[in-house]
Amino acid sequence: MQSRLVSLGSFAVALLMSSTAYAACDVQKSGDELTADEAQSIYDCLKSDLQTGYQNGPKRWIPADFVKDYPNWTQASAFPAAPGFHGGRFLMTYVNSIGADEYLKYKAENVTVPAGTRIAKESFSVDGDGKVSKGPLFLMEKVAGGKSPDTGDWYYMMVSPNGSPQAVNVITACSECHLENFGEQGGLGYPVEDARIK
Numbered sequence: 001m002q003s004r005l006v007s008l009g010s011f012a013v014a015l016l017m018s019s020t021a022y023a024a025c026d027v028q029k030s031g032d033e034l035t036a037d038e039a040q041s042i043y044d045c046l047k048s049d050l051q052t053g054y055q056n057g058p059k060r061w062i063p064a065d066f067v068k069d070y071p072n073w074t075q076a077s078a079f080p081a082a083p084g085f086h087g088g089r090f091l092m093t094y095v096n097s098i099g100a101d102e103y104l105k106y107k108a109e110n111v112t113v114p115a116g117t118r119i120a121k122e123s124f125s126v127d128g129d130g131k132v133s134k135g136p137l138f139l140m141e142k143v144a145g146g147k148s149p150d151t152g153d154w155y156y157m158m159v160s161p162n163g164s165p166q167a168v169n170v171i172t173a174c175s176e177c178h179l180e181n182f183g184e185q186g187g188l189g190y191p192v193e194d195a196r197i198k
């Protein structure tokens with residue numbers, strides 16, 4: 001998958017700018033070498049503070065209920081996995097009831113995600129020394145057909161670990177990568193195979 005991914009530049013910068021060290025969950029192992037169970041244990045340690053952090057403060061242009069509600073949605077990752085291109089960043093995906101059935105099929109084509117689908121992806125990283133950092137919350141919302149043709153009718157949003165909404169150029173920082181790499185599958189990247197819900 002790595003070689004298929006483009007426009008990583010601004011994305012990597014945005015990610016670097018919004019990480020927060022979280023020493024309480026550090027491990028004695030490099031992030032690259034963690035097993036699924038070990039990644040899950042770090043997530044269990046971090047989860048409550050990670051989610052509380054995202055909730056802090058006003059969300060401005062991001063719908064407040066989106067951020068408030070996502071922890072109760074359907075979990076779409078079996079455990080937090082790190083797709084290689086992020087270099088050690090682990091991701092946990094949640095999808096609301098409108099989109100859960102279609103998303104959880106992880107279809108490679110003919111994806112018909114209904115308008116109103118909302119997807120939230122939490123992130124954290126574990127570096128080569130086992131140091132854990134909280135990462136941003138990534139959000140996607142499917143809007144009515146024709147409302148945002150440039151982005152495949154997806155709205156993209158991002159919240160930093162301290163809860164502030166992050167202004168990004170959603171075309172270059174989000175949508176280009178999703179559409180160029182995953183256009184065939186409705187703009188969806190999906191968790192790595194091992195981390196999909198069976």
Ligand code: HEC
Nearest residue numbers: 008011083138139140156157173174177188189190191192
């Ligand atoms: C360099 C390519 C790239 C860029 C840029 C990018 N993403 Fe993604 N995105 C992915 C990949 C790959 C996945 C699937 C990763 C996984 O879950 O393992 C994904 C998954 C997601 C998901 C879960 C839904 C899905 O597609 O399966 C959300 C939500 C998301 N991204 C939001 C964003 C937002 C918001 C931005 C901009 C701030 C962004 N992404 C920028 C590659 C990218």
